[in-house]
Amino acid sequence: MGIKKVMQVAKRFCTNKEIRFSYLSKLGFYNGKSDEEYLGRLFEYSLGYKLNLSDPKTFNEKNQWLKIYGFKDEYVKLADKYLVKDIVGRAIGYEHVIKTIDTWDTAADIDFDKLPQKFVLKCNHTSSTGVIICKDKEKLDQAATIREMNKAMHTDYSYYRREHVYSKINRKIFAEEFIEDPSGRDINDYKVFVFNGRATYIQVDYDRFTDHHRNFYDREWNYVPFTTCYPTDPEHQIEKPSQLDELLGLAEKLADQTVKGIPFVRMDFYIVGTRILFGEITFYHGAGIERFYPAEYDRKLGDMIKL
Known part of the structure; x- marks a missing residue:
């Protein structure tokens, strides 16, 4: 790395609190901090407003609350991408397991x-x-x-x-x-947002390796005008899956069989030809630090999480 590049990196480190915090935290500098203190700093640097754990309102605040106060030991096997396969197979059928x-x-x-x-x-x-x-x-x-x-x-x-x-x-x-679509197209990843047992929104990411975009849809496959982290495009038509009802049903059944009563969980699937394949269970979408665009959807989705 040349001296000019070193100076640029040093300047960003010294002047940007978010970059400095990220770098030092990955080095373990803050490992001794409590979750409440650490996540409060990470949250504010990432989202621009203070974390309120005593009375959380937004989607991201409630994800932080669930991290600290909602953890259960049985979640460990569900987050384990290898062990969860057998649990999923027993819950919704091994035909849905890669x-x-x-x-x-x-x-x-x-x-x-x-x-x-x-x-x-x-x-x-x-x-x-x-x-x-x-x-x-x-x-x-x-x-x-x-x-x-x-x-x-x-x-x-x-x-x-x-x-x-x-x-x-x-x-x-x-x-x-290795799973590939018979058509040769990239496989879409359908991330189903389940609030208190009900599948409500479906996130679809596309052009992930070229120009990453993200569209959200409701249960009837109507485009919903918000996104997190990546741009969204209402003009980009993503075809309604013919298996949409089955997809929603599998997400709700899997939530009921594995994390019944959880306020929020994300169930991820792939659709390959006629097959619906399980991807993973995600407990904290974007770790609870992804900005919403427009910002009011942070609160709208937060209202759907009943702690």
């Missing part, structure tokens, strides 16, 4: 020779990190893959956003079947 190929305790144990040409590698305790999508094993840099998975295995994903459900997971690496 096949696991193999598991390992360390990155060094990965046996690439036994893997098919296409597969996905994941860590069971992370979210967006620790994921390798392999479409052609012959082109895969195995050494780089091992380094990346090893780094993910040694990262406590819970610290930065205090999502303690991830810190209690017994870490593993697993390979699962």
Whole structure:
């Protein structure tokens, strides 16, 4: 890194509280802080208003409250991306579960020779990190893959956003079947927002690797004019899934069978051809620090969470 770049980074570190806090927290500088104090600072730096845990009103405030005061030990297996598969299979049917190929305790144990040409590698305790999508094993840099998975295995994903459900997971690496749409198109990820047992909104992300956008729809597949984190586009028509009723029903059934009575949970699925496949259970959407656009939807969705 050149001296000019170093100076630019140093200036941002010194003048931007959010960047400084993020950097120091990832180094473990604030590990001794209580959840209330730490999340209060993270929340204000991320969203621009103070966190009120004594009388939370907004969606993001209530997600922070649920992190600190709503945690239950049974959530750990549900957040474990490997163990949850059997729970989901028993709850809604194994036909909705993506096949696991193999598991390992360390990155060094990965046996690439036994893997098919296409597969996905994941860590069971992370979210967006620790994921390798392999479409052609012959082109895969195995050494780089091992380094990346090893780094993910040694990262406590819970610290930065205090999502303690991830810190209690017994870490593993697993390979699962590579899922692709018969049409060759990217597979849409349908994230179903379940409030007090009722599936209410569906988030669909698209163009994730080029120009990430996010649209929200209600139960009847009407476009809803808000988003979090990424831009939304009402002119971008996402076709109503023919399995929409089944998707909503599966989300509600899975919530009832696994986290009955929870004020809010997100059930993520893929639709591949005629198949609905489970993705993951997310307890705290965006870790409760994603801005809403327009801002009033932070409160509107917050009103739907009954603590």
